[in-house]
Amino acid sequence: MSKSYEDVVITTPISVPYVRYSDRPANYWLGRALGMLSEASGLGAQDIDGLSVSSFTLAPDSAATLTQHFGMTPRWLSQEVTGGASGITALRKAARAVQMGDADIVACIGGDTNPKHGFETLLDDFSSDMSAAVLPYGAGGPNVSFALITRAYMQRYGAKREDFGRLAVSQRQNALGYPQALMKKPLTLNEYLEVKPISSPLHLFDCVMPCAGAEGYLVMSASRARTLGLPYVHIRATCERHNAYSRDDVQLRTGLAMDAQDLWTRAGVCSQDMDVVQSYDDYPVISFMQLEDLGFCPKGTAKDFVQKHDFTVAGSFPHNTSGGQLSCGQAGAAGGFLGLVELVRQLTGSALGEQVQDARLGLVSGFGIINYDKGLSCAAAILERGHD
Amino acid sequence: MIKLQVCSHCQSVHYPVRDICPACWRDKLAWKSVSAKGRVSSFTDLHISVKPEWADKLPLRIGLIKLEAGPNVLAFMDAKLTSNDPVILAQKDGVFTAKEKL
Numbered sequence: 001m002s003k004s005y006e007d008v009v010i011t012t013p014i015s016v017p018y019v020r021y022s023d024r025p026a027n028y029w030l031g032r033a034l035g036m037l038s039e040a041s042g043l044g045a046q047d048i049d050g051l052s053v054s055s056f057t058l059a060p061d062s063a064a065t066l067t068q069h070f071g072m073t074p075r076w077l078s079q080e081v082t083g084g085a086s087g088i089t090a091l092r093k094a095a096r097a098v099q100m101g102d103a104d105i106v107a108c109i110g111g112d113t114n115p116k117h118g119f120e121t122l123l124d125d126f127s128s129d130m131s132a133a134v135l136p137y138g139a140g141g142p143n144v145s146f147a148l149i150t151r152a153y154m155q156r157y158g159a160k161r162e163d164f165g166r167l168a169v170s171q172r173q174n175a176l177g178y179p180q181a182l183m184k185k186p187l188t189l190n191e192y193l194e195v196k197p198i199s200s201p202l203h204l205f206d207c208v209m210p211c212a213g214a215e216g217y218l219v220m221s222a223s224r225a226r227t228l229g230l231p232y233v234h235i236r237a238t239c240e241r242h243n244a245y246s247r248d249d250v251q252l253r254t255g256l257a258m259d260a261q262d263l264w265t266r267a268g269v270c271s272q273d274m275d276v277v278q279s280y281d282d283y284p285v286i287s288f289m290q291l292e293d294l295g296f297c298p299k300g301t302a303k304d305f306v307q308k309h310d311f312t313v314a315g316s317f318p319h320n321t322s323g324g325q326l327s328c329g330q331a332g333a334a335g336g337f338l339g340l341v342e343l344v345r346q347l348t349g350s351a352l353g354e355q356v357q358d359a360r361l362g363l364v365s366g367f368g369i370i371n372y373d374k375g376l377s378c379a380a381a382i383l384e385r386g387h388d
Numbered sequence: 389m390i391k392l393q394v395c396s397h398c399q400s401v402h403y404p405v406r407d408i409c410p411a412c413w414r415d416k417l418a419w420k421s422v423s424a425k426g427r428v429s430s431f432t433d434l435h436i437s438v439k440p441e442w443a444d445k446l447p448l449r450i451g452l453i454k455l456e457a458g459p460n461v462l463a464f465m466d467a468k469l470t471s472n473d474p475v476i477l478a479q480k481d482g483v484f485t486a487k488e489k490l
Contacts, residue, residue, distance in 0.1 A: 133404040139439035147432035200433040
């Protein structure tokens with residue numbers, strides 16, 4: 001069983017405001033994240049001795065070449081490759097590095113650029129399986145893979161578009177209060193249902209909008225955070241899993257189902273204790289699966305759970321309180337950080353938008369790398385508001 | 389029959405293309421004929437492509453097919469075909485098309 005994270009904490013959640021398109025390279029967006037971390041914490045290159053980077057559009061540069069771009073001399077360096085899970089997998093590594101003394105302060109940053117036609121280029125370079133076995137079928141990209149998953153899920157469990165729509169509509173409601181969301185127009189269920197199809201059963205408001213931006217946070221000891229006067233959250237437990245259930249005909253469950261029970265046991269809390277939840281929402285069906293696989297509701301019943309609960313910030317199940325990627329936009333790998341950064345804000349009482357009242361415990365989960373027919377990487381973390 | 393990679397050591401069948409057998413990690417993958425029969429697990433009608441060259445061919449019905457031989461494959465498929473239908477795959481230039489199994 002994994003050991004506890006003891007007094008390792010997360011501080012300084014920052015979000016570099018997203019834009020729809022950018023001609024600047026990923027280096028700029030990641031560098032701005034580092035700059036904002038410095039401005040918010042008072043720390044500089046002489047203090048930050050660990051760097052974790054997640055980006056799809058960074059090549060030919062890398063975490064290693066970025067140290068020169070950013071004028072840093074870290075003694076610990078990591079590059080995350082798990083996309084939508086990378087905010088959490090970065091945390092897992094950084095926390096252990098700090099716990100074991102390999103680094104004192106790690107900056108974890110994730111972000112991407114998005115030039116016009118950038119998404120097309122990104123798809124061409126995404127993976128060998130995407131190129132060989134998905135793109136030849138009309139070049140729909142991840143929309144096709146997720147459409148196949150969504151239809152199979154609807155057929156298996158009886159979920160309807162209205163159920164996915166309730167999630168999308170409540171997240172848009174949350175986004176209206178979040179100053180950095182790109183989508184600021186209220187969304188009605190009727191508009192969700194009647195918008196144009198992309199890849200059936202997926203329609204426009206089921207699909208995230210690619211954009212440019214970055215997110216970041218710092219990992220350090222609680223004593224260091226206290227000395228610096230930085231609000232922080234504790235890490236109760238985390239998990240990650242890759243290529244789970246590879247023999248399933250269709251992906252109706254994520255690897256979170258393999259680890260959820262152990263995750264809750266290690267955290268010493270249960271799903272009902274969560275004051276706020278952030279799931280990875282590149283498509284609504286993926287949020288449904290995470291909620292089920294993590295035990296918030298039995299398998300196949302997220303459609304009932306979403307109807308029974310109010311998912312807005314002030315509701316009975318505050319979920320994706322920034323509006324999530326469905327309303328903020330998906331800034332590449334920053335999408336894998338958005339939920340974690342927002343959760344740290346909510347648990348430190350520093351929400352940019354509406355604050356969940358008295359939020360003490362929260363969960364964030366991530367899901368990434370739709371390589372062929374299945375998303376390969378998933379991760380989750382249970383966090384707690386800082387205490388002495 | 390269609391051609392897929394079959395491991396000469398453990399006999400497992402693989403798709404998409406692999407360089408090492410995912411089942412036994414031996415480097416004994418060879419292209420062999422396997423059954424073209426399968427069943428539709430799911431499908432989508434694609435309305436929007438990332439690539440402009442597909443624009444005048446849309447919408448396209450694309451299926452996820454579970455092959456009797458083991459792997460899942462994506463395939464173009466007739467618009468009258470739907471989930472759970474048994475199908476036969478044809479293979480041309482590495483691209484699959486699913487036809488109704490008569």
